[in-house]
Amino acid sequence: xxxxxxxxxxxxxxxxxxxxxxxxxxxxxxxxxxxxxxxxxxxxxxxxxxxxxxxxxxxxxxxxxxxxxxxxxxxxxxxxxxxxxxxxxxxxxxxxxxxxxxxxxxxxxxxxxxxx
Amino acid sequence: xxxxxxxxxxxxxxxxxxxxxxxxxxxxxxxxxxxxxxxxxxxxxxxxxxxxxxxxxxxxxxxxxxxxxxxxxxxxxxxxxxxxxxxxxxxxxxxxxxxxxxxxxxxxxxxxxx
Numbered sequence: 127x128x129x130x131x132x133x134x135x136x137x138x139x140x141x142x143x144x145x146x147x148x149x150x151x152x153x154x155x156x157x158x159x160x161x162x163x164x165x166x167x168x169x170x171x172x173x174x175x176x177x178x179x180x181x182x183x184x185x186x187x188x189x190x191x192x193x194x195x196x197x198x199x200x201x202x203x204x205x206x207x208x209x210x211x212x213x214x215x216x217x218x219x220x221x222x223x224x225x226x227x228x229x230x231x232x233x234x235x236x237x238x239x240x241x242x
Numbered sequence: 243x244x245x246x247x248x249x250x251x252x253x254x255x256x257x258x259x260x261x262x263x264x265x266x267x268x269x270x271x272x273x274x275x276x277x278x279x280x281x282x283x284x285x286x287x288x289x290x291x292x293x294x295x296x297x298x299x300x301x302x303x304x305x306x307x308x309x310x311x312x313x314x315x316x317x318x319x320x321x322x323x324x325x326x327x328x329x330x331x332x333x334x335x336x337x338x339x340x341x342x343x344x345x346x347x348x349x350x351x352x353x354x355x356x
Binding site for chain 1: 246275277283284285286287290300301310332334340341344345346347348349350
């Protein structure tokens, strides 16, 4: 069975500092990996995805994520955090090759709090 | 505007009273899915559909039904709701049959079952 772990319930960072939100995954085959952001009273919005190729993926709003196959990780990063980045972030995985390729599994979410 | 529309946005009801949450998308997407979001548990997939008349169970399908008679609509049915189905529900859609396509989410439906 596939799974996603987001080990931190909350990450606190000062505006202007770099941020990292951690994600590790488990699939039997090779993964498709996604990051989504959720603002209050809204649905999830897509940030970026890893399909194949370059391990550093760039996405919306200045976010990027680094795929590390040996560590089965896909950490979300941003060089300089903004107060407006404060939100709930979800990592998700889908196994490319199994019969349940269309099932998407989410992590439990990490709340990012950026302060002045 | 491309969007996924869920109705109602909020509903308070009682145990055992059948309810339907509608979901409609205007992007001609093949793939649609329902999730529930609970504190500490993240999003869990209830059912998904890869096309008209093709549906399959996700991780938490018990107590729910779905149908996909038209490409744009994917209603979620609770035939006999119970308090443990109190949750925030999201409908989502994407191109193709899932794969590497990002999902577009509705704004959610908050259900309270007393």
